[in-house]
Structures are given as structure tokens and as C-alpha cells.
Ligand SMILES: C[C@@](CO)(OP(=O)(O)O)[C@H](O)COP(=O)(O)OP(=O)(O)OC[C@H]1O[C@@H](n2ccc(N)nc2=O)[C@H](O)[C@@H]1O
């Protein structure tokens with residue numbers, strides 16, 4: 120009788136694509152004892168992507184950044200490296216892997232690019248090492264890596280509570296279209312939360328219900344009217360020039376402009392893809408266009 124190996128050999132390479140997020144609603148409650156804030160947020164995954172390729176390599180986790188950027192660490196501070204280390208520990212294996220990372224998500228822009236890469240690394244590592252980790256376990260590891268990481272696994276639209284890691288999917292049939300104005304220099308998320316505490320004091324999170332209702336409306340104007348970000352005042356206090364960016368986007372015809380998460384990216388809701396093109400062309404700022412919602416971190420098979 121033929122003998123089969125007890126362990127399944129790992130795949131030689133895998134590729135994962137992962138989207139950015141914005142917060143259609145970002146309700147921020149008071150500071151908790153663990154130094155996080157309770158949130159009531161509506162996440163929305165948009166079609167700006169990072170791509171991460173994993174290949175078997177020398178012992179350890181090595182990261183090669185294919186889109187050079189001084190603000191993205193390539194050592195163990197990189198969330199993709201951290202995620203693979205955490206996954207390997209859970210699976211009780213010694214990692215030997217090279218990660219190639221191509222960034223399409225603005226860095227430190229309030230679009231959760233680092234979190235996206237952590238989620239992508241969990242999916243990619245799970246596939247490379249053929250672990251078949253249960254979805255709930257991946258979610259738990261994701262939440263350990265950062266508050267926004269579970270949503271990058273899930274994608275779509277979701278209500279986020281707790282510190283953002285407790286997710287309830289929201290389903291609806293409509294695609295939304297966006298123009299983003301990106302900034303050359305990012306903002307620190309903890310600095311924005313701290314500024315928000317200073318400005319707002321210990322207040323309750325604003326109610327996400329109007330955005331949840333508006334998601335079921337076909338007219339994007341209903342969603343535009345409901346968009347809300349409790350961190351926006353803090354971001355604008357730290358970057359007053361973003362007032363002009365939001366005004367310029369709305370003057371260019373966008374239905375509504377809002378700071379994306381902690382910023383400094385500004386997100387403009389528009390009617391459709393053609394309108395996105397028109398608004399982007401009228402703006403004298405660097406822009407990207409995208410639609411949402413889209414799936415979370417996915418293996419790319421071709
Ligand atoms: C603000 C949001 C909105 O979705 O994202 P960004 O816009 O920065 O991408 C998130 O809350 C960012 O989530 P994430 O970037 O994953 O945060 P973590 O790594 O978990 O925490 C970084 C720091 O942010 C602050 N933090 C984060 C989440 C939360 N609910 N309360 C907080 O106060 C804390 O100061 C924490 O030390």
C-alpha cells in the first residue's frame with residue numbers, strides 16, 4: 120500500500136488583494152479604561168487595493184515593499200509582518216516566508232491600509248501554510264492586531280461596535296461612487312483621538328441609524344445627507360487646510376465631502392462613475408476614484 124506524508128506540503132506562492140475602508144458613520148464614545156474609545160461606526164470597503172504576495176523563503180518573515188515609501192516600515196513594525204508572526208505562533212510553526220507588498224491604499228490616510236495588510240497577511244499565510252484556520256479564529260487574531268483589522272477581512276458594509284472589532288454585516292443592493300483627495304503627509308490616529316477628547320470631552324457616540332437607513336435608499340443624496348464623522352472636528356483642528364479641500368470638492372459638484380476616519384484623506388460621495396470623473400477633473404488636488412462596497416481580503420487565483 121502507498122504511504123502518504125502526514126503533513127501537507129505548503130503552496131509555493133499566494134497572492135491576496137485587500138481593500139481600503141471609509142467610515143460612512145464614525146460615532147466616537149468616551150475614552151475607556153483600556154485607552155480605546157467605544158465606537159458606533161459604519162464601515163464601507165472601497166475599491167482602492169493593496170496587494171500582498173507570499174513566497175516560501177529563508178527562516179523568518181522578510182518584507183519587500185514594491186511601492187517604496189519612507190513612511191511604511193519593512194521590519195516587525197509592519198502590520199503584515201506582525202500578522203504572519205501571530206498566525207505562525209497560533210499554528211505552532213516556524214515561519215520562513217518573503218512578503219511582497221504593493222500599496223494602493225494611501226498611507227496614514229484614515230483608510231486603514233496597515234490594517235488591510237494585516238488582514239491580507241492572515242488570509243495569505245493561512246493559504247500558504249494550508250492551515251484552514253476557522254473564520255472565527257482568524258477574526259480573533261485580526262482583532263488582536265488592530266481594531267480595524269476584522270473589517271478588512273469581512274469587507275462590504277458593516278456596523279462596528281466595541282473598539283470597532285465587533286461587526287454586524289449590513290446588506291443592500293446599491294453601489295456608491297467616491298472621489299478621494301489624498302494628502303502627502305499622514306496623520307497619527309492616536310493624536311486625532313486625543314484632540315477629539317480635548318475638543319468634545321466625554322460625550323456619547325453619535326447615532327449610526329440614519330446612515331444604516333440611508334444605505335437602503337437608492338438615491339445617493341440620502342446617504343450624502345446622513346454621512347457623519349465625530350472625529351472630523353479634531354482632524355480639521357489639526358489640519359485646518361482640509362476645510363478648503365472639503366469646500367472645493369463640494370463646489371466641484373460632489374454631493375457631500377467628509378473626512379475619512381481619522382484623516383487626512385477627504386472622501387466625496389458622487390452620483391456615479393462619470394460624475395466621479397467629472398469632480399476629480401475639476402479639483403486641483405491629487406485624487407483617486409473608487410466605488411463601494413467591495414469584498415474584504417481575497418485570494419487572487421490568476
Ligand atoms: C479611526 C479609525 C476609524 O475606523 O481608523 P483610521 O481612520 O485611523 O484608519 C479606527 O478607529 C482606528 O483603528 P486602528 O488604526 O485599527 O486602531 P488600533 O491600532 O486598534 O489603535 C491605535 C490607537 O487608536 C486609538 N483608538 C483606536 C480605536 C478605538 N476604538 N479607540 C481608540 O482610541 C488608540 O489610541 C489606539 O492606541
Ligand SMILES: Nc1ncnc2c1ncn2[C@@H]1O[C@H](COP(=O)(O)OP(=O)(O)O)[C@@H](O)[C@H]1O
Pocket residue numbers: 190191192196197198199225226227228229230231232233234236237305306308381382
Ligand atoms: N503595512 C503597512 N502599511 C502602511 N502603514 C503601516 C503598515 N504597517 C505599519 N504601518 C504604520 O502604520 C501607520 C498608519 O498607517 P495606515 O494604516 O495606512 O493609516 P491609518 O491608521 O490612518 O488608516 C503608518 O504611518 C505606518 O507607520
